[in-house]
Amino acid sequence: MTVLRRLAQDAPAPVFVARGGGAGLLPVELQADPRLRMVGSARHATVLLAAGRFAGAMGDALDRVHDQLPSTGAVVWWTADPDAARPPSLAEATVFGGPDPVEAVLAAHRRAVSQPGARRAVLADEPPHPFEGRGDHGQGGEGMMGGVPFGRAMAMTADDRDGLALDQLPLQLGPFLLGLPNGVRVSAVLQGGVVQEAELEGLDLGEGRALAGADATGARADLRWLAEALRLGGLDALARRAARLARAGATDAAACARVAKLVRRSGLPAAWSKVGVVEGEDARSRLERRLRFDPRAGGRRPLPADRIGRALAGQDWSDALVTIWSFASVGERAPAAAAP
Amino acid sequence: MSNHADIWAAPLLAAGILAVGAYTVAVIHLAVGGWLAQARPGVGLLLQPARSAAVLMAQPATATERPDRAMAALSPALYAALAAVAVTVVPWSRSFSIADVETGIVLWGTAEALVIVAMFLHGWSSNSHQPLLAAYRFVAAGVSYLLLSMFVLIAAAIPAESLQLSRIVESQAGLWNVVRQPLGLPLFVVVALGSATWGPLDLADGSDVSGGTAAEASGIPGLVWMWARAAMLAAFAAMSAAVFLGGWHGPVLPGPAWMAVKTVAMITVLSAAGHLLARVPAERFVTWAWVVLLPLGFADLAIAGLGSLR
Amino acid sequence: MLTVAAALFGLGLWGALGQQSIVMLLMGIELMVNGIMLAGAGLWAYAAGGDPKGQLLVVIAMAVMAVEMAVGLAVVVAVYRVRQVDMTEGLDSLAR
Amino acid sequence: MTVDLAFWVFGLGAVTTGWRVFRTASMVRATFLLLASFLNVGAIILLLGGAYLGVALLFMMTVEMAVMAIFMVAFMMNPAGLNPMTMVHQPRLAAAAGWVAFVAGAVMAGRGNFPERPLPGGRPVIADLGAELMGRSMLIFETAGVALVATMIGAVVLSSRRSRFGDEAGDEGSLPPALDPDTGSYPPGVIPEGVGSGHDHHGGHG
Numbered sequence: 001m002t003v004l005r006r007l008a009q010d011a012p013a014p015v016f017v018a019r020g021g022g023a024g025l026l027p028v029e030l031q032a033d034p035r036l037r038m039v040g041s042a043r044h045a046t047v048l049l050a051a052g053r054f055a056g057a058m059g060d061a062l063d064r065v066h067d068q069l070p071s072t073g074a075v076v077w078w079t080a081d082p083d084a085a086r087p088p089s090l091a092e093a094t095v096f097g098g099p100d101p102v103e104a105v106l107a108a109h110r111r112a113v114s115q116p117g118a119r120r121a122v123l124a125d126e127p128p129h130p131f132e133g134r135g136d137h138g139q140g141g142e143g144m145m146g147g148v149p150f151g152r153a154m155a156m157t158a159d160d161r162d163g164l165a166l167d168q169l170p171l172q173l174g175p176f177l178l179g180l181p182n183g184v185r186v187s188a189v190l191q192g193g194v195v196q197e198a199e200l201e202g203l204d205l206g207e208g209r210a211l212a213g214a215d216a217t218g219a220r221a222d223l224r225w226l227a228e229a230l231r232l233g234g235l236d237a238l239a240r241r242a243a244r245l246a247r248a249g250a251t252d253a254a255a256c257a258r259v260a261k262l263v264r265r266s267g268l269p270a271a272w273s274k275v276g277v278v279e280g281e282d283a284r285s286r287l288e289r290r291l292r293f294d295p296r297a298g299g300r301r302p303l304p305a306d307r308i309g310r311a312l313a314g315q316d317w318s319d320a321l322v323t324i325w326s327f328a329s330v331g332e333r334a335p336a337a338a339a340p
Numbered sequence: 341m342s343n344h345a346d347i348w349a350a351p352l353l354a355a356g357i358l359a360v361g362a363y364t365v366a367v368i369h370l371a372v373g374g375w376l377a378q379a380r381p382g383v384g385l386l387l388q389p390a391r392s393a394a395v396l397m398a399q400p401a402t403a404t405e406r407p408d409r410a411m412a413a414l415s416p417a418l419y420a421a422l423a424a425v426a427v428t429v430v431p432w433s434r435s436f437s438i439a440d441v442e443t444g445i446v447l448w449g450t451a452e453a454l455v456i457v458a459m460f461l462h463g464w465s466s467n468s469h470q471p472l473l474a475a476y477r478f479v480a481a482g483v484s485y486l487l488l489s490m491f492v493l494i495a496a497a498i499p500a501e502s503l504q505l506s507r508i509v510e511s512q513a514g515l516w517n518v519v520r521q522p523l524g525l526p527l528f529v530v531v532a533l534g535s536a537t538w539g540p541l542d543l544a545d546g547s548d549v550s551g552g553t554a555a556e557a558s559g560i561p562g563l564v565w566m567w568a569r570a571a572m573l574a575a576f577a578a579m580s581a582a583v584f585l586g587g588w589h590g591p592v593l594p595g596p597a598w599m600a601v602k603t604v605a606m607i608t609v610l611s612a613a614g615h616l617l618a619r620v621p622a623e624r625f626v627t628w629a630w631v632v633l634l635p636l637g638f639a640d641l642a643i644a645g646l647g648s649l650r
Numbered sequence: 651m652l653t654v655a656a657a658l659f660g661l662g663l664w665g666a667l668g669q670q671s672i673v674m675l676l677m678g679i680e681l682m683v684n685g686i687m688l689a690g691a692g693l694w695a696y697a698a699g700g701d702p703k704g705q706l707l708v709v710i711a712m713a714v715m716a717v718e719m720a721v722g723l724a725v726v727v728a729v730y731r732v733r734q735v736d737m738t739e740g741l742d743s744l745a746r
Numbered sequence: 747m748t749v750d751l752a753f754w755v756f757g758l759g760a761v762t763t764g765w766r767v768f769r770t771a772s773m774v775r776a777t778f779l780l781l782a783s784f785l786n787v788g789a790i791i792l793l794l795g796g797a798y799l800g801v802a803l804l805f806m807m808t809v810e811m812a813v814m815a816i817f818m819v820a821f822m823m824n825p826a827g828l829n830p831m832t833m834v835h836q837p838r839l840a841a842a843a844g845w846v847a848f849v850a851g852a853v854m855a856g857r858g859n860f861p862e863r864p865l866p867g868g869r870p871v872i873a874d875l876g877a878e879l880m881g882r883s884m885l886i887f888e889t890a891g892v893a894l895v896a897t898m899i900g901a902v903v904l905s906s907r908r909s910r911f912g913d914e915a916g917d918e919g920s921l922p923p924a925l926d927p928d929t930g931s932y933p934p935g936v937i938p939e940g941v942g943s944g945h946d947h948h949g950g951h952g
Contacts, residue, residue: 004394004397004398005394005398007387007390007391007393007394008391008394008395008397008398010387010391011388011391011392011394011395012388012391012392014392014395034374034379034381037392039551040547040550040551040555041550041551041555041556043402043551043555043556043557043558043562044551044554044557044558044562046395046399068402070399070400070402070558070559071400071402072398072399072400113394113395113398113399169469169472169473171469173469173470177550178547178548178550179548190473192476192477192480193473193476193477193480193622193623194623231547232547232548233547233548233618233619234539234540234542234546234547234548234614234618234619235615235616235618236373236547236615237372237373237374237376237377237615238376238377238615240373240377240379241376241377241378244377244378244379262376262616265616266616266617266618267540267617267618267620268618271618271619271620271621271624273621316621316622316623316624317473317477317548317549318546318548318549318619318621318622319621319623321548411775441797442797442798442872443797443798443801443872446798446801446802446805447801449805450801450804450805450808453805453808453809453812454808456808456809456812457778457781457808457811457812457815460812460815461774461778464774479812479815482812483809483812483813486809503798503872653851653852654757654760654761654790655851656847656848656849656850656851656852656854657761657764657848657851657852658760658761658764658783658787659847659848659851660844660845660846660847660848660849660851661761661764661765661767661768661844661848662764662844663840663843663844663847664768664840664841664843664844664845673814673817674768674776677767677768677776677777677780677814678768680780680784681764681767681780681783684760684764684783684784684787685851687787687791687803688760688787688790688791691790691791691794691796691799692794694794694796695794695795695796696794702871702874702875702877702878703878703883705796705798705799705871705874705875705878706875706878706879706883706886706887708791708796708799708803709799709802709875709879709887709890710886710890712802712803712806713890713893713894715806715810716806716810716894716897717893717894717897719810719813719814720897720898720900720901721897721900721901723813723814723817723901724900724901724902726817
């Protein structure tokens with residue numbers, strides 16, 4: 001058992017990062033460190049790294065993710081303002097106020113694998129929706145379908161693009177999902193893998209001090225954005241390379257150009273959606289502009305949340321995600337906060 | 341298998357080959373990734389898969405709400421067992437393969453087809469949205485490339501006039517299939533990436549669905565699943581070495597050594613493809629699979645057929 | 651051998667007649683063909699003296715099953731498109 | 747001896763899983779139980795010496811059930827089949843018919859007089875099958891092949907929205923689902939008071 005623990009301690013720490021208010025895309029740079037391994041689901045992590053402010057709805061969302069962490073996991077709160085109000089999930093978290101939380105995360109990882117004490121769940125273990133309701137089986141839908149029997153919306157039939165009225169599945173994802181801008185939550189209705197309807201919602205990120213270095217401009221901002229986009233496309237190694245460049249300040253223009261070349265060769269631009277949201281622009285063209293490290297690429301204009309939501313209808317789920325991410329601006333302002 | 345001892349030895353042998361193979365896959369995957377990320381990985385890399393496995397072993401398995409428990413437990417085991425079945429038909433030298441059955445290729449195809457079932461059950465059983473979504477799109481893609489796999493394998497069987505793998509390797513003594521049927525290996529690589537849900541075809545466990553069918557898996561079940569994926573990739577690498585790269589044929593070195601070298605080369609190619617190529621969107625892949633890849637598979641079969649007429 | 655085949659056939663008939671959902675009904679038919687295939691293979695192995703026609707029979711049964719499945723599912727989709735039903739009770743006439 | 751034991755294990759497996767197909771609360775489980783039943787039969791055929799036949803059966807049925815599963819999920823996209831279900835009609839008649847078929851078959855199996863001509867050992871059964879398919883029985887085999895192609899085309903035509911009259915005309919002339927209570931069917935989501943007794947509501951369980 002001790003051999004096992006020693007091995008586990010030295011492993012790259014699997015971290016699930018939740019970006020809150022005032023974090024920007026700074027946490028994306030953490031994947032540059034080979035001692036950390038970013039994971040896409042809290043179930044795979046030993047450490048939950050909460051970066052920034054979590055108040056109100058963001059705090060509630062963090063509580064839910066906290067309870068999805070395996071019961072031996074540890075929580076680290078990376079914040080510029082440790083005295084701010086914190087949600088229950090951060091009550092027992094290690095607080096870290098410095099610029100680089102890698103050591104704190106590693107310490108938490110070693111603790112989590114060597115003395116696995118059960119972390120308490122912060123939410124009551126009860127279904128968020130009562131099981132009783134309409135329907136033959138009291139599940140809340142019609143006949144044997146639909147409803148939210150165990151807090152999970154069930155399928156219900158509706159028309160689709162093939163002219164069949166097949167089951168559709170409503171789901172709500174975010175705001176900490178890979179590929180969603182900070183504080184953005186998506187409510188979508190899917191049929192198979194195709195989005196039928198989608199609505200974007202920007203949760204309130206709150207006011208307060210930002211993490212040091214959260215704001216980035218120019219090529220560094222583009223590289224942060226690119227690193228997340230690359231992870232979304234399954235190119236983890238290239239994402240790590242982009243994050244390393246960003247962390248080094250994105251000063252080496254030749255290295256940046258080499259990364260851009262590798263990204264073009266990977267076929268990522270071709271894999272991205274060409275469904276336009278704004279006149280003459282689509283996810284692919286916005287990716288291309290980022291790859292040129294074009295100063296206008298960031299898109300300082302606020303995300304037109306309702307127009308994006310409409311544009312997602314009819315797209316494959318992965319296309320929908322990249323469309324949303326293509327609108328993520330790198331600065332602090334919540335991208336979806338202002339809908340025109 | 342000629343006697344009873346073999347029946348008991350076969351699963352152990354298959355598990356042993358796959359354990360080594362899966363570990364090799366993990367190390368090569370990390371090495372290629374580290375090289376591409378310019379992270380200068382050290383010798384510590386050799387231990388890293390074991391370390392990451394230890395993390396999963398130290399973790400408790402999480403439970404979702406109302407899962408299909410039987411299927412959730414069975415599907416990783418089924419997937420691992422399929423990798424084992426697949427690797428039993430691969431011949432390692434003129435005289436040794438775990439089970440050199442007459443219908444080797446069809447048995448391999450059956451294991452491939454059951455992968456779709458295992459993957460679907462894995463995503464479906466956790467009773468969670470993203471795994472279900474991933475499983476669903478995997479089945480759509482899987483049914484599309486399965487035909488491809490049968491076409492290229494049958495094309496490889498034509499010059500050998502047998503479905504038996506050792507005969508297929510034997511038939512490549514003069515000319516390897518990778519030259520004789522140039523379309524075969526690239527198409528088979530597509531099938532390999534899909535079946536092990538790897539790299540550009542990581543549709544079932546992709547990052548855009550939070551780890552897909554494995555999104556809710558942690559602890560030992562998660563470890564078994566990850567191991568089985570790597571083992572499946574290793575089995576495919578060994579199979580392509582046998583069917584397209586001439587198997588044990590080669591100068592100087594003994595047969596098994598050539599197989600090992602070719603298998604490691606194939607693992608490197610597959611791993612590099614995983615790191616260098618972006619994931620294709622499921623919907624467009626299905627279209628490409630039917631419109632482009634399947635006709636190419638036909639062409640491969642036609643080339644093989646014409647070649648054997650001469 | 652034949653008893654097992656008969657049991658499968660009986661189970662399939664029970665399912666085909668008893669299920670409401672058209673797809674479940676198809677599954678019943680599949681199970682019946684399954685029984686037939688087993689009986690065919692059994693007779694080929696024990697009573698045909700190695701005549702490959704026995705194997706041929708099983709191959710044909712497999713083809714029949716594939717045809718049945720394809721047509722069955724296509725009919726389900728076609729009916730569903732027009733009627734929005736996939737239960738046998740919903741289908742009391744062949745007209746639109 | 748071992749083979750006999752294996753036969754009974756697989757035979758029992760085939761029948762049990764076949765029975766559970768119609769007794770489970772989830773469509774996906776039903777599909778894969780049916781697959782399990784097929785796999786058991788495939789194993790029995792392998793035991794009988796049908797090397798190609800058994801493996802081909804495994805392969806065919808696996809793919810077929812995977813396709814079936816797609817339909818399952820398309821018509822009912824419920825993860826893990828949360829909602830309980832039973833959908834049966836005329837259960838007595840069906841069970842009776844099933845039992846009659848079984849007893850008749852079993853009596854035939856027990857009382858029938860079958861010739862005792864077992865498979866000669868060492869016979870190249872796969873080559874035999876190939877020679878038969880490409881030789882004397884080629885016509886039958888080709889007919890089956892053509893029938894399969896015709897089925898594929900027919901299935902696509904039947905299920906496609908586009909008809910032979912072009913892209914948009916596919917639905918021309920078709921009515922929306924009957925609105926007339928006399929015909930017994932209703933459009934989705936509309937179940938008049940007192941009619942839907944719980945089993946004939948609109949579909950979704952494919």
